[in-house]
Amino acid sequence: MAMVIDTTTFNDIARHLYGVSEGLLDGMRKVVTLNPDLPERDQQRMRAEWLQAVEAFVRVNHEVLTLAELLRALLAANDVASEPKAALS
Template identity: 70%
Template sequence: MVIDSCTFTDITRHLHGISEGLLDGMRKVASLKPDAPAAEGEHHRHEWFKAVEAFVRVNAEVMTLAELLRALLAANSDELSEEERALS
């Protein structure tokens, strides 16, 4: 077994929580109005773009973790199939 089911489930649960937090944050950023008139010296548009870029970077990391979990699941499945063939 490449990864036990308890560890896999824990990682998946955390990844789901991260995804939900990311989605919630993106919804909040999307509701902001970066082009609205701002007080002198405030740079809402620039800060908005920085926040969006940060979310994009985090999303890329989340997608990488999801791909790793899929690979672990596939490896576990392959290994279990080999063990079943060896036992029969």
């Protein structure tokens, strides 16, 4: 069975995997800084950090969805490449 993947597609997949990894790390860093025991005066800062964490996870979700689209396209291309060729008559 022949695999079909061009350099551009491979690089797109690698870029989005990197984006997923970075997004997860960014989100986790923000989540671990959240401290429910902060004094009242720090509540606004905690809210801002929480929103940044949520935004980081939304970015990760976008990267995962884009990666899923790329992988579906690659699977479809591989299916086309593996179809038997009609004999010339």
